Amino acid sequence: MGSQLEDLKTAIRQALPDLDVVIAWAAGPDGLAHTPLFITSESDVDLVQWDPRCSQNLAGYLPGLRGKKVGIVAKGCDARSITELLQEKLIDREQLTVFGLHCQGALDPEKIAAMADCGRYVRSAEINGGELKIVSSKGACAISLENGLLAKCFRCTGADAQPCDQFIGEHGAPPVLKDAPATTLDRLEAMSMEERFQFWEEQMGQCIRCYACRSACPLCVCQDHCAAQSREPHWVDQTDHPREKLMFQAMHALHTAGRCTECGECERACPVGLPIMTMKQALNRQIKALFDYEAGLDSEKTPPLFQFRENEEHIKERKW
Amino acid sequence: MGAARCIKKDALLTWLEEVGKSRLVLAPRAQGKSTAFLPFDPAKGISLSGLATSSPKQALIPRHEALLEFRYTKTDQVPAQTGLAVRELIPNQPTLVFGARPCDARGFTVLDRVYDAGAKRDVYYCARRDKTIVATVACTEPADTCFCNRVGGGPGDSAGSDILVTELDQLYVLEAVTQRGEAFLLEQKLPDATELADKAQAARAAVRAAMPEGDSLLGAPDKVGALFDEMPFWDGVAAKCLSCGACSYLCPTCYCFNITDESKGGQGVRVRTWDNCMSFQFTLEGSGHNPRATKSQRMRNRVGHKFCYYPTLHDGALSCVGCGRCIAHCPVSMDIRRIVSKALTYEKAAKEHSNV
Amino acid sequence: MSENPGTNLYLPFMATIQEVVRETQNIKTFRVTLNDPEQMRNFRFAPGQVGQLSVFGVGESTFVINSPPTRMEYLQFSVMRVGELTTRLHKLRKGDQIGVRAPLGNSFPFEDMKGKNVVFVGGGIGMAPLRTLLLYMLDNRTDYGDITLLYGARSPSDMAFSYELPDWLARKDMSTVLTVDNGTPDWAHKVGLIPNVLKEMNPSPENSVAVTCGPPIMIKFTIQALHALGFQDEQIITTLEKRMKCGVGICGRCNIGSKYVCQDGPVFTYAQLRELPNEL
Structure with a gap:
């Protein structure tokens, strides 16, 4: 290398x-x-x-x-x-x-830190062959790179x-x-609605509202003028309820539907490790099914939600 | 002061459960991929390995707290007038914070100077502080992001704690640091450990001695202050910053807050929530003017506050305790040590740039 | 814990709007009394101090108390409609309930100004903080030297306190000059930008203090004009505005370096301002 x-x-x-x-x-x-x-x-x-x-x-x-x-x-x-x-x-x-x-x-540094059973004080870390060799306060250890990769790497296209x-x-x-580890989305889809709700309630209970997910998202364009902190409109309130935090995540996911390339920055940035890309993946599956489209593959294409076509092949509202 | 008690490691959870009968116990617990100070649950245990992801500041300054509640009413007067009832919500919950680290506890002293400042007492903070016992566990294995020893602290320091806990083999030795800690400790049915105090002291000293020395950052205030107008420096250090709030919210000393009213119908609450000086909205004025419109200006304020403005107001004490959470959990691995070190050696006017 | 606004920094006095005066198309003045007569009787403040007005359900915002401490039948606040809170305030009427956290911040150095000539230079809503000091001085007239007021606004209809202007113009113990950027046929006063009119007026810096408040650009050029007239930095006083939440120097958003505008200000001499980091 x-x-x-x-x-x-x-x-x-x-x-x-x-x-x-x-x-x-x-x-x-x-x-x-x-x-x-x-x-x-x-x-x-x-x-x-x-x-x-x-x-x-x-x-x-x-x-x-x-x-x-x-x-x-x-x-x-x-x-x-x-x-x-x-x-x-x-x-x-x-x-x-x-x-x-x-x-x-x-590599996912959190994963590595959790696997490296050689003390918290990393004196040196070197990549050699397929391994990350760490010398730390309690000695040396080696981690196979494959085991320390970000979840998204298992779905690399x-x-x-x-x-x-x-x-x-x-x-x-x-x-x-x-x-490949099972994705949170796969796990969620096997759950009942109540279980899913409980899952998100638990996850969002841990959110500290730092908005690192938003700040790290390459496609989050509002940034400094985010509705999460706006009083007018007042879509999200400042109380600590999981509902409010989930509301923000839902807004973020909807704004990136058909745009999100699943780069995983939102999850990687999250300091408490919440699986917040899941919602975007769920929407991307819908986008794929409805429009046969994947984001970020062709710079000449217009993202499906950026345009309106009178007849969509997979949207059959007239037959309702 | 000087009471010392000990407890066997395998009896810790039982003891915390006992304490939990008379007060809220907040202790670090792993949940998902992070560790936070949460209400103690014997079934879920505690996590004392390393530093919790979140600091225990939320014990004294919760992420969210209702300061007041209000309710509008219709009065019988003619013509009808709207009445308004407002009630303050002062906390009244005896609490034990168990498992803070010395940097965390030192963080409480940083908060004390601001929230309990003589005539200007923040009643919400003080009500919690007065009813909270802080039991701090001395560190045995500082991480590479730790730098308490460069900002005036140390891995076995007791500042800000009521009780200092030291690990000795299969024991925890609990030593009273304050009157409040002493009174609490004497109420506990735990064996005396006065004769272990020297051994505990030696254990802490050994950890301190093994911690790699780094240059002291205590001299930062003058240098950081002198760089105020040196925008190339701040542009350089802030370039990769995402302007999110992860550093501020995990920091044991970042104490800035927002106050907003949240209501439904004719009633609601006035809430205080953590806020973050790295956010564009933090200083945005109604007119559209923003005194800290760029992230370089905001970074200057964040670093400036910790290493210059706060020390100017508080006898040189830095408002950084060197816990390193902002380094360990920054999405782009910003390193505040490198920024301050760079400031200490930065030569003005030299055509220098400040990649850190 | 007692429900005492003195003990709890965040608990406002409950207050009633006694009168709403429409000043201009976007400024209204609110005359307010504290609901507890004893609190009202014991309320003390100094000219220049500010208060946080609460509309519960919307929030708080900072305004100077622009009535003088010598006239305590009510506390007066003038509010320009710019954002969420001020828009809601403008909808309130006589009898409505609000919260008042006051007094906050420092005040004009009215003791040190005794025996001196005072030149007031106010622009637009910036007249509000000057009004409290002006009326205080008029109520203690013998303590001060010559009093000169230059008050300007964009147009005649933008002049707040218009009902008081005839009295100020008529008074023999002060001299008043009014100016607008854009005149109308029936405007009998000056037409011109404040700094230019100030230079024409040519007040002497001798034993004088200038007090100025207004939009940032007006303050900037007024200070230049004062310098040209020979006023030193120490003789120029202004009052700052910043986004504030707590009002007591804790929440961290109105700081300029280690100074908190809500606590160390809002009143600063220009000499003090020059010592502050440049982050207005």
Whole structure:
């Protein structure tokens, strides 16, 4: 992987003079997760990292940087967000330089921390072969990368970043993974309505209303003017009832129906680990069934809820 | 002061259950993927491994609390007038917070200076504080995001606690720190452990000694204050920030709040809820003007408050206790230590940028 | 715990609207008394202090008490309609119940100003905080030197307190100049921007203090005009507005660095303002 990293750095270095900023990843605070890096000068390029710890989808920064010439490093799933942003004209293709990568899965730092039975003080963490080797306060341990991947990696449909201006490294197929964990959506669909309600009541009871899910969502465009904190309209009140928090999640899910690429940032960002992408996945299944459409695959296509067609093949209201 | 009692580890839950008969016990418990201070339930146990995801500040400043309730009524007067009854809702619940960490307890001292400031007493906070016993468990294994020792604290410190709990093999040693803690401890049917106090002290000292030293951040106030107008610095450190509230809400010292009225029909409550200075709406004025409209300005306020403004008002005490929750749970792995360290060494005017 | 607004920082006095005066197309003045006669009798405040008015079910917002402490038959607040709370306040009528948390914040340095000439420069709703100090000084007239008022608004119909202006104009113990940005045929006073009219008036900085309040842009140019006239930073006083919730220096939104506008302000000299971080 070393040479791929060097190739990436070289590509960034070459493009940087024509760009205002390049967004990549650098080493994070604890060795288990990398952190976004905003490159504005050549010396920053030395800090760039590329390995399975580059979990964050950097596409979410793009709408906020509109008007600037931006370079971005993208995994396969990140590029779907970029495509969706292009489809919705929230970013400009000609202002954007995508450094595309092939990804074999991104790590879930919480999962790793839970698996690493070698103390809380991580002194070093290194990826070698298929393993993450951690040296910590109580010794050393190794975790198989496959076991530490984000849930979304088990459903990967495209590991190569597309669109991209420069592809770094070899193209390849999605990782072949065994033992995909059951999704929350599958579990929920096996439940009765009462059980589902109870499930969400429990989950939302844990929500601390930090709105990291919203802030991390690359497609959440209202951001600073969110209805969750608005008094007019007063759709969500500030009391701590799970109902109010679920109302916000429902609003978020409905606003991203047919737009959400299931990049998983909402769940990854949630500091208390709530399975909030589930609602978006449920809506995406509906969108797939009704419109045979998946978000973020074709920058020329118009998302189905962005248009009105008199006759929809799968919506048969006239036969009711 | 000086009462010391001990309890066998396997008897802890039974004891907490006993205490729970006369007061609310809040203790860390895993729920889903996180750990929070929740009402103790013997069937669900407690989780004392490491630092809880959420801090125990919610014991004193709940995420949401009704300050007042109000009800409009029609009066018999002619012409009809609307009457209004308003009632304050002062908390009155004796509580034990068990399993706070020394950084958490130090966080309470940060809150005390603001909410219990002489003539200006926040009755809601003070009513809780007066009825709450804080039993803090000294840390045995600081994590790599921990930096209490760089901001004036330590893994075995007792500031802000009423009782300090130290693990010794199969025992917990409970030592009174305050009068309130002493009185509480003396009521408990637990064996005396005065002769274990030295051993407990030594255990805490050993953890402190093993904790990696880092540069002290106590000198931050002047440097952070001097950088106020240095926007390139703040733009650099804030670039990757998502402007969400995860850091503020998990922080044991972030105490800013909102007050809103929520009503249905003619009645409702005036609620106080956690608020967050990283939010655009926090300072947005009715006119549309916003004094902290950019996330760089908001980051400057957040870091400035903890490392400059608060210390200016409170004899140099930082309002960061080094728990590291904001680092461990930030969606983009922001590291406040790096920001402050960068501020300490930042040279103005030099064409420097501040990637951290 | 006692239901005592003195003990509970967040519990308002219950109050009744005694009178609503329509000042302009978007400003109304509310004259309010506390329901408990003893609370009303014991209520003390200083010119410049503010209060939080509550409409229960909607929330609270901050307004200066613009009646002077020398006239305690009611507390007066003038409210410009801009947002949710002010819109609801504007719908209230005589007899309606509201909450009042007051007094909050600091006041004008009216003791230090004794013996000095005072130049008031008010723009639009910014006249409200000046009114309390002006009336206080008129009620203690011998304590102060020359009193000059320059009050401006966008147009004649935007002038609040219009019913008081004839008296102020007629008084021999103060001099009053009115100006509007846009005149009408029957407007008998100045037409021109406040800072320009102020320069024309040419008040002497000698033993004087200028007190100004109004929209931010007006304050900015008024301060420049005062500087041009020779006023020093210490001789210029203004009062700030910020979004506030608690009003007691806790909730964290009105701070400018380590100063809280709700507690350390709202009144600042320009010299003090210059010491604050630039985050207005």
